[in-house]
Structure formats: structure tokens, C-alpha cells
Amino acid sequence: MTVRTTASRATFSAPATPATAPKAKANAVAPRVAAASTALTAPPAGLGKGDSGAKVKQLQQGLVKLGYLTQAQMNTGTGSFGPATEAAVKKFQGDHKVPTTGYYGEQTAAALKKALAKPTTTPPPTQPGKFTKPAVISAPSPNCDSRNGADIDTIVLHHTGSxxxxxxxxxMRNPDSKVSANYMLDRDGKIYQLVGDSKRAWHAGKSELHGVPTDVNARSIGIEIVNDGSGKTAFTDAQYKALTQLVGYLKQEYKVPANNILGHKDVAVPKGRKDDPAANFDWARLRKGIGG
Known part of the structure; x- marks a missing residue:
């Protein structure tokens, strides 16, 4: 994506058209009694990719409790059975000797019911995170809309064009531009968040993912790196350092596959419509920093 400023009149792509529990009473004598009413239970069987509603949300809550889905993933697709929920179901099925279909059927429901019934005296085992979310400066843009339940599974990098x-x-904060990104990295490495992760930023335009037409904006995080895109202006060390921390965190938080960390030129349709990030962007440095 390229940004239009007063100094540079290049244009962005236009956005693609998208297809409590009740409080337990305090009891000083027997505090153990109140907890049972808030226990999670398995929803009825019969849920699959594309389904949505309260039963899917109940399934997601169970998977979060057991460590198969992150709260962040659930927040971007609450009540919607998307790719991340399907992957979590498959992982649960594999760990519990159930056919790994990704469909929440009778066997999976029985296994989930049993798993949720076990006492949770300790938190579910988790891998220690290598990356923490870097400091960001809030700079909200109105140019965004709903992801409509889509899971985040892609990260798209751009140069701004100046x-x-x-x-x-x-x-990107001008309503008339009709363009935005979730994050922007300035030359000094400062990270600005223009659109929250849970929202669909307008950065990819007409796009596809690995040759398959899709609403890339709905399933991706867009990151703009301030660079004129000439191929001669170096991306700064501060930018690489900040980008490594940000992409590493997002990859880890949303379980983004390494092959879904792409440039705008990799997803734009038709091929050749976009060339960002510029040819001198060091992909090897970034991939080494994030571990793949």
C-alpha cells in the first residue's frame, strides 16, 4: 500500500467489499460452596466451520479454559466457528484420541465434557511466550469496520510510499481517504495503533491468499512501515527491531502460520498491482527474528 500525503500523491488501494454469571454470595464459613455454579460445560454436539451463536461461544470458552484457544483469538471471532476454532478443535481431538476432523461431534463433545469436569487446581500448561506486546501509541482511525467473525490468520506488511x-x-486517519492499517511503524521505530486488532482495517484492497480470492482485510493485521518504497531508502534498524517485536507478538498471539506473513505484493490482485514492501526490505532478517 502507498500513502498519499501533501508531499506524495500516490494512492492506497480502496478497501475490498467484504463479502455474567450471577454473583455468588460471600460465605465466610464455607467459601468453597459458591464456585460450582460458574463451571463451564460442553455444548451439545453438532457444530462445525461456518456455524455461529451461543453454542459456538460456549465451545470456544471451553477451549480457552483448556488452553487450546487464546482469549485474543476468541475476542476476534466470538461465537463464530472459524479457522482458529476449527484448528483448536482438531488439536483437542488429537490430544484426546478422537478422529481429528475439526467437526464438534458426539465423540468430541463427550471428551470435552469429561475434560471440563476435571478439577482445575492448576492452570492448563502453556508455553512461555517469547514475545510480549510492544509499547504502542494510540492514534485511532475511523477507517475500519467489523471482521464479521473472521479469525485473524494473516499479517500483511506495506510501505507507506513516503x-x-x-x-x-x-x-490514514482522514475519513475521506478510506484507507487505514492496524499499525504504522515510523522511521524512529515508534509503533502507532490506528485500528484495534478486533476491527477490519482497510489496507489490502482486492486481494487473494495463496491464489484463493478472499477478504484479506477481514482475516489479517495490516502493518504500514514508513518508507518511500523506492528500493533505495533503507528501512531503519529501529523499524526492524520494532517490527520483529510486533510481528513476533502477533504471530504468537493469533497463531499465524509463517507462510501467512506476507507483503502486500504477495496478496494484491492482479499480480503486479502492488510492490510493497520495497525490494530492499530484509525478509530474512525479520523471519530470523521471529523464528520462522
Missing amino acids: NNGAGDMAW
């Missing part, structure tokens, strides 16, 4: 971070950000 070296003027203030101008680039002003353009």
Missing part, C-alpha cells in the same frame, strides 16, 4: 510519518498517519 518518509513522512506524520503525513502518512494523517492520511
